[in-house]
Amino acid sequence: MPGRECGWLVIRSIRIRQITMFRFWVRYLLHKPRLYFYLLLDVLSQLCSLAEPYLLGMTVNVLTVKKDLGSSLWTLVLCIFAIGVxxxxxxxxxxxxxxxxxxxQAHAGYQLNADTLEHVKRLPRKFFIGFDAGYYNQQINHDSNDLMIFGITSASNIIGGVATIICSLIMLMNIxxxxxxxxxxxxxxxALVYRLFxxxxxxxGFEFQEKTAAFFGALQSQLESVSFLRRHSLFDFYSLRLQKAFDxxxxxxxxxxxAGSRFELANQSIFSFAQFCLLAIGSCEIVAGKMPVGFLLTALSYYSTANSALVDLLSWGKSYQASKVSAQxxxxxxxxxEEENGSICIGSPVSLVCKGLSICRxxxxxxIDYPKLISFNRGVLYGVSGANGSGKSTxxxxxxxxxxxxxxxxxxxDDVDLGQIDSINLRSYVVGIAEQEPDVVNGTLRENLTLLAGDNYPVLxxxxxxxxxGLTKLVSTLPKGLDGVLDEQNHNISGGEKQKIAIIRVLLKDSPVMLFDEPTSALDGASRSALIDILQQKKEEHxxxxxxxxxxxxxxxxxxxEL
Structure with missing residues (x-):
């Protein structure tokens, strides 16, 4: 019997439990060699940008300083050629x-997104009470990608920005x-302004992202309920709910x-004042004959480059707060x-016993209190009956x-307590359930029928x-028969056909334990008889x-x- 396929995820969950933003990056970014190759190329690119102002200043100096014509022309050609290269x-x-x-960004963002989704799918059922799929879809996708984008740009901005500022200051110091x-x-x-804000x-930022996720959850709810609201003409009701979410x-x-505008205003004021000071100082130095005219352009360009790097670093501070929200x-x-889960993987049980069972929905x-002893064994076809709400499906x-x-x-x-059993493995290989209201996934009819059976299903x-x-009629209506595509909105499939698909899924899975929830509620007489005959055969080994x-x-x- 195969073991649990996603055991690595549980290990990852335990190690991520106390994670910080940096450790998200360690897990999904910092082990990738491509990141360091990217940073190397990025730093080289930024250093190249520092060569251009110096070469431009040299060119202007050659044009403004009277020297030997031949020597000046050769220097001018070299400077122009170097600028082009x-x-x-x-x-x-x-x-x-x-x-x-x-x-x-694409691979790291996807991996964090997928791992978070896998963790959410393993949370206890009570987490999904009133679950807003739109809200969590928007949150997980946005936060995962935002965190990885910020991690890459942070490395680039910090390493490249610091290198640029230091090199610019050194060059300015020489000038x-x-x-x-x-x-x-x-x-x-x-830096002081960032600290203040x-x-x-x-x-x-935290409040904004929370409210945004809630709004998109309300928006998705509108789209998911279009058929319902049209049927009952609830346009005004849903419009008011959307307006409330926007409010x-x-x-x-x-x-x-x-908050962001005030931060930017304070930064821009500092930058403008610094630019004024540099122009004034540079002009005085040229008048005094202490600096060539060309190097004034070089100095101003270095300031602009350092200023851009500084803006990126300060913007990093602002982006850090937004990404800190995503990390939180x-x-x-x-x-x-995650839901409690045992570690034992059982084989094919011959008996299933419930003693003193009570389940809290x-x-x-x-x-819901059940009879003191309920036993299920191979060789017997069991029915469970009772009034609505008596706990049959539960x-x-x-x-x-x-x-x-x-x-x-x-x-x-087989005397192994459920609390000791790996329940994910149990449902993967031991138990098959045909739901009363089954889901149809986007894919072909064949893929839907064999969804639980895996790749080694019996083709015949x-x-x-x-x-x-009696699914031959459905097969005939699809352009490619069994390989025709069904959609999750069930536009091309009836309730009875959905139920037949759910039953066939369990029969093809052929798991040792087969559970059917109201399997004949939407079946025709012929299909009901076929199901009864099949179950009478299956009971001998299941x-x-x-x-x-x-x-x-x-x-x-x-x-x-009877319940």
Missing amino acids: VAIVRSVLAYWTSLIYVDL NTAMATACLACIVAG SGLLFNR GLYPAILANQK RLKRLWAMD PDTDRI LLDGIAGLYPDDYVGTIAY EVGRLVDQF IVVVVSHDPELLEACDEVI
């Missing part, structure tokens, strides 16, 4: 860095000490924008304990391990079951349990348990 090199580096960036001092003062002032930016979002948008929200999900907090979910934290008593497969058996359950109100199906059962 540097520009070409920068373009090539920019091309490759952009390609590597996209590759890094003029006063100008270098003014530029350094600007950097210090910018950091808390405000984080709080406003909650807009104040957060405005507050976040105000992801950490909030990862901090939730997490969606209603209603406790019993099937319980013995399939879907309520690990919400039951008391004993559920045992598919056609035989399609004939037995534990077979059907929940039903259907008198004909219950009559065919060897033993009926």
Whole structure:
């Protein structure tokens, strides 16, 4: 029997439980060699940008200083040629860095997105009470990609930015000490401004992202409910709900924008003042004959380059607060304990026993008490009957391990307690469930029928079951027959056909334990008879349990348990 396929994810979950933003990057970015190749090319590109102003200044100096004509012309040609070579090199580096960036961001963002989704899918059922799929879809996707984008750009901005600022200051120091001092003062002032605004930016960013996710959840709810609202003409009701969601979002948008604008205003004021000082100092030095005219252009260009690097670094501070929000929200999900799960992988059980079983439904907090002893064995076709709300479907979910934290008593497969059993492995290989309201996934009819059976399904058996359950009409309506595409919105499939697909899925899976929840509620007479005949055959080598109100199906059962 194969073991649990995603055991690595549990190990990852335990190690990520106390994760910080940096450790997200360690997990998904810092082990990738492509990141360091990207950073190397990016730094080289930024250093090339520092060569151009110096060469430009040299060119202007040659044109303005009277020297030997031949020597000056040769120097001028060399400077112009060097400027062209540097520009070409920068373009090539920019091309490759952009390609590597996209590759890094796409793969890292997807992996964090997928791992977070896998963790969420393993959370306890109570987490999904009132679950807003739109909200979490927007949150997980946005936060995962935002965090990885920020990680890559952070490495680039910090390493490249610091290198650029240091090199620019060194070059400015060689040109003029006063100008270098003014530029350094600007950097210090910018750091102080960020320190002043950091808390405000984080709080406003957190509120904005939370409200945005809630709004998109409300928006998706509108789209998912189009058929329902059209049927009952609830246009005004849903419009008011969307307006209410926007009314909650807009104040957060405005507050976040105000905080960001104030931060930018303070930075821009410092930058403008520094530029004025550099122009004044440079002009005085030229008049005094202490600096060539060309190097004034070089100095101003270095200041502009250093200023851009500084803006990126300060913007990093602002972006850090926004990405810190993303990290906090992801950490909030990862901090939730996954559903309790055992470690034993059982084979093909011959008996299933429930003793003193009570299940608390997490969606209603209603406790359902079952008979003191319920036994299911091979060789017997079991029916479970009872009034609506008596817990028939809940019993099937319980013995399939879907309520690990919400039951008391004993559920045992061949004397192995359910709490010790790997419930994911159990449902993958031991238990098959045909739901009363099954889902159809985007894909072909064949893929839907063999969804639970894996790649090694019996090909001939598919056609035989399609004939037995009268799905030939559906097959004939699809352009490619069994390989025709169904869609999740079920536009081309009826309720009875969905139920037949769910039954065939379980029969093709051929798991040792087969559970059917109201399997005949939408079946025609011929399909009902076919199902009864098949179950009578399956019971000899399987534990077979059907929940039903259907008198004909219950009559065919060897033993009926009344709830």
